[in-house]
Amino acid sequence: MDESRIMMAHGGGGSLMNGLIRSLFFNSFDNPVLIRAADAAQLDLPGNRIAFTTDAFVVDPIFFPGGDIGKLAVCGTLNDLAVTGARPLYLSVSFILEEGLRISELKRVVQSMAKTAKDAGVPIVAGDTKVVPKGKGDKIFISTSGVGAVDDKSSDTSEGKSVEAGDCILINGTLGDHGIAVLLQRESFQLHASIQSDCANLYPLIHHLLGVVPETRFMRDATRGGLATVLCELVEKRNFGIELAEDQVPVNPAVVDACELLGMDPLYIANEGKVVIVVPGNEAENALKTLRQHPLGTNAAIVGRVTGENPGKVIMKTALGGKRWIDYLSGDQLPRIC
Numbered sequence: 444m445d446e447s448r449i450m451m452a453h454g455g456g457g458s459l460m461n462g463l464i465r466s467l468f469f470n471s472f473d474n475p476v477l478i479r480a481a482d483a484a485q486l487d488l489p490g491n492r493i494a495f496t497t498d499a500f501v502v503d504p505i506f507f508p509g510g511d512i513g514k515l516a517v518c519g520t521l522n523d524l525a526v527t528g529a530r531p532l533y534l535s536v537s538f539i540l541e542e543g544l545r546i547s548e549l550k551r552v553v554q555s556m557a558k559t560a561k562d563a564g565v566p567i568v569a570g571d572t573k574v575v576p577k578g579k580g581d582k583i584f585i586s587t588s589g590v591g592a593v594d595d596k597s598s599d600t601s602e603g604k605s606v607e608a609g610d611c612i613l614i615n616g617t618l619g620d621h622g623i624a625v626l627l628q629r630e631s632f633q634l635h636a637s638i639q640s641d642c643a644n645l646y647p648l649i650h651h652l653l654g655v656v657p658e659t660r661f662m663r664d665a666t667r668g669g670l671a672t673v674l675c676e677l678v679e680k681r682n683f684g685i686e687l688a689e690d691q692v693p694v695n696p697a698v699v700d701a702c703e704l705l706g707m708d709p710l711y712i713a714n715e716g717k718v719v720i721v722v723p724g725n726e727a728e729n730a731l732k733t734l735r736q737h738p739l740g741t742n743a744a745i746v747g748r749v750t751g752e753n754p755g756k757v758i759m760k761t762a763l764g765g766k767r768w769i770d771y772l773s774g775d776q777l778p779r780i781c
């Protein structure tokens with residue numbers, strides 16, 4: 444096994460740093476823009492409107508069932524572009540490495556990023572590397588930025604300005620898998636065998652949906668804070684409310700068990716491959732069928748509807764027939780989940 448580790452000199456601007464960049468980053472992310480090694484990537488952009496986003500990833504542990512910090516960084520940035528209706532084009536990445544990190548671990552992360560970006564057809568065209576002394580970081584932090592093309596300005600799904608009473612709310616699959624997979628891995632619980640992170644690039648699913656249901660009114664990926672937080676954000680200061688149906692919300696049974704054990708609520712747990720979608724009521728069945736045709740939407744469900752009642756509030760009809768007000772979570776449920 445390769446025992447070599449990151450040293451302060453790997454970030455020092457000298458030959459060690461140069462070697463790391465060329466042998467690992469250039470070889471893995473291999474594309475003509477990056478290997479020019481210019482101070483800035485010069486890019487051709489289609490059309491005249493772009494989407495631009497940035498994210499930082501500090502997940503602990505860096506490897507977990509279903510993914511790792513590198514795959515998470517690439518997917519998270521692609522998804523933030525895709526849910527606004529944009530087509531992801533280019534990514535950049537910055538690494539903050541802790542002195543002492545095994546180079547074999549860094550390689551695993553970088554190769555995972557490279558594979559995820561390649562599968563998405565989105566090159567990583569710019570990057571930076573810094574090293575901090577042992578104890579001043581935690582193995583590896585990654586910041587990614589992304590640029591996408593907005594092909595149709597009228598289809599901005601990021602704010603849901605046209606959402607109205609009668610619309611339906613869909614989710615493309617089970618909730619809570621990512622947060623619970625990471626938490627169980629971190630705490631070394633023995634019950635995590637069947638729970639995998641849902642970390643995935645949602646662009647292909649979203650592209651498929653928008654092709655069939657261009658009337659889609661709102662999309663947001665249900666990351667930190669989960670489905671509940673996305674819906675609270677959507678109704679805030681609006682003249683409509685949302686009614687969720689608890690028995691329609693898909694949750695993997697193993698996640699239900701883990702949540703009961705841990706006293707957590709899957710509605711609030713982070714996902715990394717789930718998108719909340721609002722479509723006009725008369726398109727809901729069509730949208731559901733379309734999502735289910737795609738591998739990332741096989742467990743899609745219509746989970747609620749937009750109502751004229753309770754403006755600004757999210758109300759859940761419980762499986763037992765009661766009603767529960769769903770509000771923002773107070774405090775931090777799960778730190779360092781992404």
Ligand code: MG
Pocket residue numbers: 522523663664666
């Ligand atoms: Mg997002």
